[in-house]
Every structure is written in C-alpha cells, then in structure tokens.
Amino acid sequence: MGKQMTEMLKGTLEGIVLAILAARSAYGYEITARLRDEGFSDIAEGTVYALLVRIEQKGFVDVEKVPSEKGPPRKVYTLNAQGREFLEEFWTTWSFLADRIGQLREDGGK
Amino acid sequence: MGKQMTEMLKGTLEGIVLAILAARSAYGYEITARLRDEGFSDIAEGTVYALLVRIEQKGFVDVEKVPSEKGPPRKVYTLNAQGREFLEEFWTTWSFLADRIGQLREDGGK
DNA sequence: ACCAGTACATAGTAACGCTAAATAGTGGTC
DNA sequence: GACCACTATTTAGCGTTACTATGTACTGGT
Numbered sequence: 001m002g003k004q005m006t007e008m009l010k011g012t013l014e015g016i017v018l019a020i021l022a023a024r025s026a027y028g029y030e031i032t033a034r035l036r037d038e039g040f041s042d043i044a045e046g047t048v049y050a051l052l053v054r055i056e057q058k059g060f061v062d063v064e065k066v067p068s069e070k071g072p073p074r075k076v077y078t079l080n081a082q083g084r085e086f087l088e089e090f091w092t093t094w095s096f097l098a099d100r101i102g103q104l105r106e107d108g109g110k
Numbered sequence: 111m112g113k114q115m116t117e118m119l120k121g122t123l124e125g126i127v128l129a130i131l132a133a134r135s136a137y138g139y140e141i142t143a144r145l146r147d148e149g150f151s152d153i154a155e156g157t158v159y160a161l162l163v164r165i166e167q168k169g170f171v172d173v174e175k176v177p178s179e180k181g182p183p184r185k186v187y188t189l190n191a192q193g194r195e196f197l198e199e200f201w202t203t204w205s206f207l208a209d210r211i212g213q214l215r216e217d218g219g220k
Numbered sequence: 221a222c223c224a225g226t227a228c229a230t231a232g233t234a235a236c237g238c239t240a241a242a243t244a245g246t247g248g249t250c
Numbered sequence: 251g252a253c254c255a256c257t258a259t260t261t262a263g264c265g266t267t268a269c270t271a272t273g274t275a276c277t278g279g280t
Binding site for chain 1: 235236237238239240241243244245246247
C-alpha cells in the first residue's frame, strides 16, 4: 500500500486492532484476514502477531487458547477493562488529530 | 501530549507540515510555534528541524536563506511541484485511513 | 557581562511496521 | 505416502520516525 500508509499506521494500527476486538473477540489470523478484507491490503501477518504480543504484554487483552478444526490452536484475544480504557484514550487522541488535520485541509493546505 | 500522540504523528507530521507550507512559505521556528499554537503543545523543536531536513532532501521544498532582525538567518521553505504531488498522495492515504477508522468507530468499536 | 528570545542543527534512543523465514496442524490429490 | 494448499503462530533483523538533550549563534534589554 505504499510507504506513506506504513508510516501512518504507526500508532493507529494498535487502535484499529483494539477497536476490532471491542466489537468481538478474535484471533490473529482472523484479524489479519479482516484487515485485508477491509482494504488494508498488505498488512503483514508478522505485524499483527507482533502487535498482539505487545497489547497482551501491556495487559489490554485476555488470551485463551482454543483448538481449531483447520490447523494449530488459535489464540483468541478479548479486550479487557484496561484495554477498553486505552481505547478510549485512543479515540480522544485520534479525534484531536483528525480534527486538526481536517482543519488544515480546509484552510487551503490542499 | 503522551506517547499515543507521538506514535500517531509518525507518518502524519510530515503531511501536516507540508499542508502548512502549501498555504504559505514558512521557516522552522515559525512552523514549530504555529504547531504549538494549534494544540500540538509539545512538538519538539528538533523534530521539526529534522523533518525539514528530510523533506528538503526528498526534494519537496525549495529553500531560501533570509536574514532576520531578531536572530540568526531564517531558512524559508517553499513547497514545490514535487512536494505538492506528494501532499496529494498524503491526502489520499489520509482519507482512506480516516474513513476506515471512522467506520470502525461506528461499527461498535467504541 | 548576562540573560531571554529568536533560530537552526544533530547525535543517540525508543517505538513500531515490514521482511523473511521457520514451525505446526489439517485435508485433499496424484 | 509424498506433496501441496490452507490455516495459524512466532521471531530475528531492518528502516523510518519522533523525542531527548545539547550545542551553536545572533539580537536586544538590564
């Protein structure tokens, strides 16, 4: 998708994944597939798994190992209270940034 | 402003500065001050200068040294054709991302 | 002489997404 | 029964970017 998107995802991808998990629990492979379906055509698998490790270490999610009929066991991630709190902050930060940038665009930064 | 904003600025700050320059030419100290006024309260000076070096090396801006009455000479940056083209791409990428994330927020990723 | 404000520069660090490759389980096909 | 495709996770190494911290330099006021 280009270098520009890569850099833009830094700091937002974490929020995106948490928002996905806020809707319902999911596992890595599923999240990657969903992101791809939604237009993030070349999110690397490794990227998602590394991110999941991070949010687990930060304590934003609870993890459960669930057997799969189609392959190795899945690690299902569920957003917990701490994660929900962090997601709140994410939305606040995102809104601020999106507002500022939207403003800039109107102001002739076109 | 917090670590979250720091990470989010990666990939967007460049576009923000280019958008500022699209409105009119400016120099580093001025850009930093303007960003601070507009709510990016703790953008580090060094960050802006380093970014300006980068966009100059990429050929997005033309530079002119202008004497100042109040201090050392200013380096005034002006967006050129290449920079304008890059800014276009930035808006495209940004729009896509902002749309996706807005969608996620509506879909119960709250 | 000193200090605040203006103005620019840069070495080192941390965080994060990507590349690439490895491991492992299931099912189908020849 | 060997191979391949799909599912599923992991991890080492890399490049880019913003921040920290510090240094340089010019002007004006006290």
